[in-house]
Amino acid sequence: MSVTILKGNIVSAPALGKLDITEHGYLAAEDGVIAGVFDCLPERFASAPVEDWGECLILQSFADLHLHAPQYPMMGMGMDLPLLEWLDTYAFPAEAQFADPDYARDVYRRLAHDLIAGGTTRVCLFSSLHRPATLILMEELEKAGVTGFVGKVNMDRSGGAGLRETTEESMRETLLWLDACGDFTHVRPILTPRFTPACTDELMAFLGALARERNLPVQSHLSENRQEIELVRRLCPACGQYWETYARYGLWTDRTLMAHCVHSDARERRAMRDTGVTAVHCASSNNAICSGVAPVRVMLDEGLKVALGTDVAGGCSLRMFDAVADTVKASKDRRILDSWQTNFLTVAEGWYLGTTAGAKFFGAGNGFAPGDRLHALVLDDGELAAPARPLTVRERFERCVYVRQPDAIRAVWSDGRRVFG
Amino acid sequence: MSVTILKGNIVSAPALGKLDITEHGYLAAEDGVIAGVFDCLPERFASAPVEDWGECLILQSFADLHLHAPQYPMMGMGMDLPLLEWLDTYAFPAEAQFADPDYARDVYRRLAHDLIAGGTTRVCLFSSLHRPATLILMEELEKAGVTGFVGKVNMDRSGGAGLRETTEESMRETLLWLDACGDFTHVRPILTPRFTPACTDELMAFLGALARERNLPVQSHLSENRQEIELVRRLCPACGQYWETYARYGLWTDRTLMAHCVHSDARERRAMRDTGVTAVHCASSNNAICSGVAPVRVMLDEGLKVALGTDVAGGCSLRMFDAVADTVKASKDRRILDSWQTNFLTVAEGWYLGTTAGAKFFGAGNGFAPGDRLHALVLDDGELAAPARPLTVRERFERCVYVRQPDAIRAVWSDGRRVFG
Numbered sequence: 001m002s003v004t005i006l007k008g009n010i011v012s013a014p015a016l017g018k019l020d021i022t023e024h025g026y027l028a029a030e031d032g033v034i035a036g037v038f039d040c041l042p043e044r045f046a047s048a049p050v051e052d053w054g055e056c057l058i059l060q061s062f063a064d065l066h067l068h069a070p071q072y073p074m075m076g077m078g079m080d081l082p083l084l085e086w087l088d089t090y091a092f093p094a095e096a097q098f099a100d101p102d103y104a105r106d107v108y109r110r111l112a113h114d115l116i117a118g119g120t121t122r123v124c125l126f127s128s129l130h131r132p133a134t135l136i137l138m139e140e141l142e143k144a145g146v147t148g149f150v151g152k153v154n155m156d157r158s159g160g161a162g163l164r165e166t167t168e169e170s171m172r173e174t175l176l177w178l179d180a181c182g183d184f185t186h187v188r189p190i191l192t193p194r195f196t197p198a199c200t201d202e203l204m205a206f207l208g209a210l211a212r213e214r215n216l217p218v219q220s221h222l223s224e225n226r227q228e229i230e231l232v233r234r235l236c237p238a239c240g241q242y243w244e245t246y247a248r249y250g251l252w253t254d255r256t257l258m259a260h261c262v263h264s265d266a267r268e269r270r271a272m273r274d275t276g277v278t279a280v281h282c283a284s285s286n287n288a289i290c291s292g293v294a295p296v297r298v299m300l301d302e303g304l305k306v307a308l309g310t311d312v313a314g315g316c317s318l319r320m321f322d323a324v325a326d327t328v329k330a331s332k333d334r335r336i337l338d339s340w341q342t343n344f345l346t347v348a349e350g351w352y353l354g355t356t357a358g359a360k361f362f363g364a365g366n367g368f369a370p371g372d373r374l375h376a377l378v379l380d381d382g383e384l385a386a387p388a389r390p391l392t393v394r395e396r397f398e399r400c401v402y403v404r405q406p407d408a409i410r411a412v413w414s415d416g417r418r419v420f421g
Numbered sequence: 422m423s424v425t426i427l428k429g430n431i432v433s434a435p436a437l438g439k440l441d442i443t444e445h446g447y448l449a450a451e452d453g454v455i456a457g458v459f460d461c462l463p464e465r466f467a468s469a470p471v472e473d474w475g476e477c478l479i480l481q482s483f484a485d486l487h488l489h490a491p492q493y494p495m496m497g498m499g500m501d502l503p504l505l506e507w508l509d510t511y512a513f514p515a516e517a518q519f520a521d522p523d524y525a526r527d528v529y530r531r532l533a534h535d536l537i538a539g540g541t542t543r544v545c546l547f548s549s550l551h552r553p554a555t556l557i558l559m560e561e562l563e564k565a566g567v568t569g570f571v572g573k574v575n576m577d578r579s580g581g582a583g584l585r586e587t588t589e590e591s592m593r594e595t596l597l598w599l600d601a602c603g604d605f606t607h608v609r610p611i612l613t614p615r616f617t618p619a620c621t622d623e624l625m626a627f628l629g630a631l632a633r634e635r636n637l638p639v640q641s642h643l644s645e646n647r648q649e650i651e652l653v654r655r656l657c658p659a660c661g662q663y664w665e666t667y668a669r670y671g672l673w674t675d676r677t678l679m680a681h682c683v684h685s686d687a688r689e690r691r692a693m694r695d696t697g698v699t700a701v702h703c704a705s706s707n708n709a710i711c712s713g714v715a716p717v718r719v720m721l722d723e724g725l726k727v728a729l730g731t732d733v734a735g736g737c738s739l740r741m742f743d744a745v746a747d748t749v750k751a752s753k754d755r756r757i758l759d760s761w762q763t764n765f766l767t768v769a770e771g772w773y774l775g776t777t778a779g780a781k782f783f784g785a786g787n788g789f790a791p792g793d794r795l796h797a798l799v800l801d802d803g804e805l806a807a808p809a810r811p812l813t814v815r816e817r818f819e820r821c822v823y824v825r826q827p828d829a830i831r832a833v834w835s836d837g838r839r840v841f842g
Contacts (some may be wrong), residue, residue, distance in 0.1 A: 073808040076823035077816050079749070080767045097809035136730035139733050205759060226761075290753045290765060294780050316746075316823035325737075328500070332711045333754045344711060346501045387494040388518035395498050401541075402737035 004374065004413070005045055009052035009393045010037050010365030012060050013352035015194055016300065020367055021393050026050070029374040032416015036370045039136030053378050057397060060368065061375040061412060062113070062320035063122035063358025065147075066219070066259040066280040066309025068139050070095045070104075070128045072111045075313040083225040083289045083314075088160060091313070095128040095153075097146040098160035104133035105140070111266040112144035113319075118319045119377040120412035122217055122362055123148040124257055124280075124309075126192055129155055129165050132176045138187045145412075145419030148362065151192025151219055152177045154207060158198040167203050174207070178214070188414055195221035196232045204330050208250030217255035220246060222259035222279075225291045243277075252277060257361065259309055260285075261299070262292040269302055272382075278305040281353065283326035293334045294351075296327070297342045307358035308350075322355040325401045346359060347398045354377070359387055378411040378421070379404070424797065425450040425834070429474035430814045432456050433481050433656015433788030434773035437721065441788055442814050446481055447471070448717025450795040452477055474799050474831070477841045478757065478818060481789065482796040482833060483741035484543035485536070487640070487680040487701040487730025490571075491516045491525075491549045493532045496734040504710045504735075509581060512734070516549040516574075519585035524840075526561070532739075533565035539740045540798040542835035543699075543783055544569040545678055547613055550576055550586050555816075559608045566833075566840030569783065571700035572613025572640055573598045575628060579619040588624050592789075595628070599635070602642075605765045607836055612677075616642035616665040617653045629671030638676035640665060643700075645681035664689050664698075671696060678782065680730055681706075682720070683713040690723055695727045699726040699782055702774065704747035706735030714755045717748070717780040718763045728779035745775040746822050753791050766801055768819045799832040799842070800825070 010022040020037065024331060028035040028045055036042075064227070071094050078090035098104045115123065123146055134152040141150065165173065174191075181189045191207050193199040199207075210318070211218050223229055223242050228330035236245045243264070246252045254276030261279040272279060281296050299306050301349045308323045309315075312336070317323070324347070331345035345353075357367055364372045381396055383405040391399075411421030432441040439460065449456040449466055457463075462471070492515050499511035519525045536544065544562070548555035548571055555573040562571065573595060577588045586594065595612075602610045612628050614620040620628075632639050644650055644663050657666045664685070667673045675697030682700040687695070693700060702717050720727050729744045730736075738744070745768070752766035766774075777787055785793045802817055804826040812820075823827070832842030 070468065073806045075806070076820035077812075079819065080765075081530055093810075094808060100809070107806060114806075287750050287753050288755055290761075292757055295755070329708050332708050333714070333757075335711055336713055336754075340711075344501075344712055385494040385496070385528060385535075387515065388521070388524055389514075390500075398500065399497035402500065 001031050003045060003048040005041065005048050005050045005383060006053060006058050006376070006378070007050050007206065008058040010058045010368070010379065011393065011397045012037070013348060013356050014367035016407045017346060017349045017350050019348050019375045019397070023393055025406065027368060027376065028414060032373055032385045034368055034370050034372050034374050037368050055382060056410060057379045057381065057393070057400065059377050059379055060355040061119045061121040061341060061377045061414065062354050063307065063361070064120045064310050064320055064323070065124045065257055065278070065358050065361060066282055066306045067312050068126045069108060069111055070098045070133070071313035072318070073107055075318070079288045079316065082227070084227055085293060085340065086289060086314070092160045092163045098128040098130045098133040099162070101132050101136060104130070104136045108140040112140040112146055114318055115146050116144050116412055116414065117409065118419045119409050119412055120320050121145065121147060121358055121375045121412065121419070124190060124361070125150045126219070127152055129153045129170070129336045131173045134177055135180055138181070138184050141187045144183055145414040145417060147186040147415050149188050149190035149217060149219070151190040153192050153194050154203055155194040155198035156200050156203050167200055170203055171206050176211070190217045190219050193220050193251065194236045196242065197228065197235060204245070204249040204251065209251070212250050217257070219252065219257040220251070221257070222258035222261050223263040226263060229263060239246055241268050243271050247271070259311065260291065260294065262286050269299060269304060273302055273304045276305060278307055280307050280309040281327060282309045282311035282315055283330035284316060285311035286321065287330065291313050293330055293337055295334060296331055296345065297334065305357070307361060308354045319402065320354050321401055324350040327353060328401070347401050351401065363389045374413045376413045377409055379408050380410050381405060381408060422452050424466060424469040426462065426469050426471045427474060427479050427797070427799070428466050428471050429477045429479040429799065432814065433458070434769060434777050434819045438767060438770045440769050440815065441817070443562065443671050444814055448789060450611050450837060453794055455789055455791050455793050455795050457547065458789050467482040467807070476803060477831060478800040478802065478814070480798050480800055481776040482542040482798045483775050484539045484782070485541045485731050485741055486545045486678055486728045486735050486779050486782060487703055488544060489547045489840045490529060490532055491519045491554070492734035493739070494528055495738070497737045498735065500709045500737060503648070503756045504712060505648055507710060513581045517542070519549040519551045520583070522557060525551070529558045530563040533561040533567055533829045535567050535739055536567050536773070537835065537841045538830065540833055541639060541741050541797045541831050542566065542568060542576050542833065542840070543780055545580055545611060545782070547640070548572045548573055550574045550584065551592070554592045555598055556601055559602070559605050562608045563605055564608050566609040566835040570609050570611035570638060570640070572611040574613050574615050575624055576615040576619035577621050577624045583820070588621055588833065590622055591626050592698065595631070611638045614641050615673065617663065618649065618656060625670040625672065626814065632674070633671050638678070639672045640678040641672070641675065641680070643679035643682050647684060650684060662689050664692050668692070680732065681712065681715065683715045690720060690725060696722055697726060699728055699748045701723050701728050701730040702748060703730045703732035703736055704751035705737060706709035707733035708751065709737055710735050714751055714758055716755060717752055718755065718766065726778070727774055728782060729775045741775050742822055743823065745771040746773040747824070768822050772822065780810060795834045795837045797834045798830055800829050802826060802829060
């Protein structure tokens, strides 16, 4: 049995708003499975080698539950455009390039490396509609040590020049893609109807049946932008609300991720809660594309499952540290928008959403839960400007969400394996 | 005569929303004074050495018009607290440490270096109330190549343990400090009543007279937070509005900077415009301390002077790239808050506010104006993930506000001198 013992200041978020802090403690794993966090090393580990990280923080690694892999090279551009125009001008042409497997290989290798280097070890990614590029993405993620789900995008009624598939092509390519996914161990397929405006009813029905038959999870977009919602209303007059365009085809289950949910009202939110659909909050892109400010505090109070996504490249940072900070910031904007009547999210709450809450979609427990596979990172803040008094570990933890030194992440473990540093 | 010729992709913001872009152009300076930006190098420079920066962007350096130097070591902490509580718990105790000159030297040397390394060459800084530490700050800025204004803070009625001065001490120390400022060439004094709640009428009257007699600029805070405004109302019942607490003592002139102005209403904004007071927008801290979202678009439409400040450590980044991005983001929040009725600020507009608009407080012209001292930086983005098509310089410029590679800033010039890289 291989044993990993990490010594340092261990911080995890076992519940919303709660932090477990063990100063100069030990995080132990056996064959990649967490044994526990300890103040003193238990006797049975007495002969195991200890990696002593000194004053460094040992933190949960991140789960990024919404990200468009082929848009990574366009990150930070076109941010002055609204959603539908931005899709046509930037996102769709960028995705069309992934017909080229060599280009896909280059971009996805870079992306997979950058995810790990940034401490993101669990993901749910949108690929493009291209089957070969999607498989390349899965390969590169596996190689780099990223775990999670990847979806070949289905889109048979939008996309523009160079980014089209017929309904029949979309179905056939999806089946071929699923057949080819058996080789992967850490990256699994997730059905990915782009969003209702991009998928015909026939395609939606096909994907819903497939989800049921093969017990597959589903990811898509919901109620991001007011123009988009209006478009869905025109396209699907039979559905009372946007979520019903997914639900009526069996795409609305407790293994469904819905990105954004900015404008989801009480009824739509209730449908999410009752079914166990996870709302993936994308604070950066909601602001960048001027969609609105999602009512995350209300969602949490109502008992919805909420996790975080960077939403690259509607969002403009791949770093989940930024996604956590942006979530806290957006909750403050929401508080202002609500005339200071709703509470903002604290850093500890934002951190929980970016780690434990996301990890639950993959079956993980709370914080560094014994029995979970080890997903962790080591963060060094020893080179930051030093205050005159010693900082508490909690203060240093809070600071790292906003301020980090270059190369702050010293090491990363994913699914029990050391994958960085 | 010494000649500097920089070759690269030159971008500047000569007016709000306007960009001058010269691809593979030449930025020429003679004895540190800008001669012009040229497509082809004029004959008179034919024998001068050219620094060829290849595909790099050559940009204006930044002006940070509001920043609390002694709070730098606390950056990123206490962000879950409201303003007045945050001041008592974090800001004031942090500032009290600057009674120790050795500590001040360490922090301010670091700060000055980090400002330059981040491309900020013009500043208006709050020091603490300590005269020796304030002079140390000025020394360290001069050494590093930062130009601008620094203020010994005046505060004779708040601050807590270890951070108090009597009215008499505040006056005496201010005069002694001003006497000692004659040695500096690039950093000049600015009168700095902390804010109305921290200064007695007697002290305000003294500072107003001093500003007039010695023709000194003034910086302070205005209408940042609703509790603060209520406090000012109670403290100064004779004044109809917050701004009048400065105006009645002669602290309200066209050389006055007022940070925040989040809740300044039409009447207060008119008073700013009519006098030529500059509103310093601090997007990051306005959000972090949950103060509100300043109506910057309205201010600009009304003809107010607006510049940007990082407001470290209410703000949680020293980088003016972030201040520009945060300004754009805040304007999108403001648009949402205004039910999508006000336009957000484009990247080009945010950039103008962080560069040209701030530089005007120091007498500079528009963009890379001939006759101005050279303030510039070279930015490399060649290592970022590459899209399949060539990007325009404008796209790369827009991206750099949101996304930069490590060590993206290759060189910085301040007041005609190369100070970094």
